[in-house]
Amino acid sequence: MFSKICRGAAMLLMLLACAAAILPQNGEAARREAVHRLNYFQSYETEVDGRQALRIEVGMDRDNVTYDVTTRPYLEKQLIIDLSNTEPGKLKPDYTLLAKYAKHLHIRELEARHTQIRIDCKNPVVDGSYAVHAEPADRTAKKPYRLVIDIFATGGTASSSRVAGVSGHSVVIDPGHGGSDTGAVGPTGVTEASVTLAVSKDLQSILENSGARVTMTRNKDVDVYGPNASDRQELQARVNVGEYTPGAELFVSIHCNAFSNPASHGMETYYYAGSPRGERIATLVNEELEKAGGLFNRGVKTANFYVIKHSSMPATLAELAFITNAHEEQLLSNAQYQMKLAEAIARAIGRYFSGN
Known part of the structure; x- marks a missing residue:
């Protein structure tokens, strides 16, 4: 009997020892998990x-x-x-x-x-x-x-640039393509949609830093209308952003050019025929892009592009460069060059509003 009691006591002591060994760890865990x-x-x-x-x-x-x-x-x-x-x-x-x-x-x-x-x-x-x-x-x-x-303050861009003449004015920026539509694709895979969005965000930052009100038709890689839209529905959705923006004064659409011949190069701007103010902003953007971008100037042209034809406000569409040209694709994918183009367009907008 005595031996059984001893064995029972020994087992109890072992259990107590185990509990003692465990308790401090639980205490540490509790301290680690303290609220x-x-x-x-x-x-x-x-x-x-x-x-x-x-x-x-x-x-x-x-x-x-x-x-x-x-x-x-x-x-x-x-x-x-x-x-x-x-x-x-x-x-x-x-x-x-x-x-x-x-x-x-x-x-x-x-x-x-x-x-x-x-x-x-x-x-x-x-x-x-x-x-x-x-x-x-x-x-x-x-x-x-x-x-x-x-x-x-600038919604993801690091620009501190400012331009004169835009404070108090309302501008709609349309980054071309996006979502299901990548737009044109360069030799190394750079997409038109990614370039137009990057330049547009830089432009938004500069204009807002300068006191303008900016509305973007898109601010990420999405379809403006939504999935399964026809080309007409998507383009009209972009126009609608401008039409439904109270006080919007100017519509600027940003694109990159493309052609089957990889040697095609240069930049150009467009307006809808019969819009003298559209011609004015297209001309100013063209002048500033030529000075800043250093590319061959293909001129200021008229076109029936949907977004500039159906916008009730003065509108222009800028083709920044040929993304299908290897050299120009490299430029378009460079953040510093993108900012340089955005600054050029911002200066043009400032000149438009100030009458210079």
């Missing part, structure tokens, strides 16, 4: 790598928070940040932000220890239009460990 409680909020305008930005700082009572940043195609101007193992803590559910960059910030606990930050931005949320990172506590500045969110 983050938000306790600090600040937003202010600053400069980040040469770009104007709205900086938002959301602080918490401990470090090493896990977060995911997402965007949603159907809410293109909303930035969403999900914080794991986090509670809203002392922060308000809603904050008003600088309208130049974003309108509102919302903080919600969607479920236990899952907090979501939603920011309603002014511009579409695309790669390069925002940045998110964590920073350690700064005792000197009396700031806790925090998540830092930068919202850039």
Whole structure:
């Protein structure tokens, strides 16, 4: 009997020892998983790598928070940040932000220890239009460990260029092709749709920096009308963007040329015959592109292109270069050259509005 009791006691001691070995680890796990409680909020305008930005700082009572940043195609101007193992803590559910960059910030606990930050931005949320990172506590500045969110004013482009003459005016920019339609394709695979969008975004940035109101027929690689549209439906959808934009004064469509002969080269601009103001903007864009781009000038021409024919406002269509020409394809795919073309078109628009 005594031996059985001893064996039972020995087993009990072994179990207690195992439990003791496990408990500290569970305590460490609990400490690792301790909830983050938000306790600090600040937003202010600053400069980040040469770009104007709205900086938002959301602080918490401990470090090493896990977060995911997402965007949603159907809410293109909303930035969403999900914080794991986090509670809203002392922060308000809603904050008003600088309208130049974003309108509102919302903080919600969607479920236990899952907090979501939603920011309603002014511009579409695309790669390069925002940045998110964590920073350690700064005792000197009396700031806790925090998540830092930068919202850039220019919707993803880094241009700080400005032009005179456009402030207060409303311009519609039409990046040609997109979505199911790549447009022409260069020898190394560069697509017309990607070039026109890049140049158009640069142009948008410059005009908005200069005080203009800009409406884009598309700001990402999509069909404007939607899937399964006819060519006429797609083109009319682009025209409609301009027609339905209150106060729109000018329609500028951006394209790249193409031809079966790879030696074809140069740039040209178009307007619809019988539109003297269309001719004026086409001429100005042509002059500025020639000076900035350094390509052969094929002239200012008339055409029945749908978007310039059916726009009720003055309209022009610019063929920046031949994407089917190896040299010009290389230029068109270069970000610095794209910006140079955008600056040229912006100057032309400034001259148009100022009468120069």
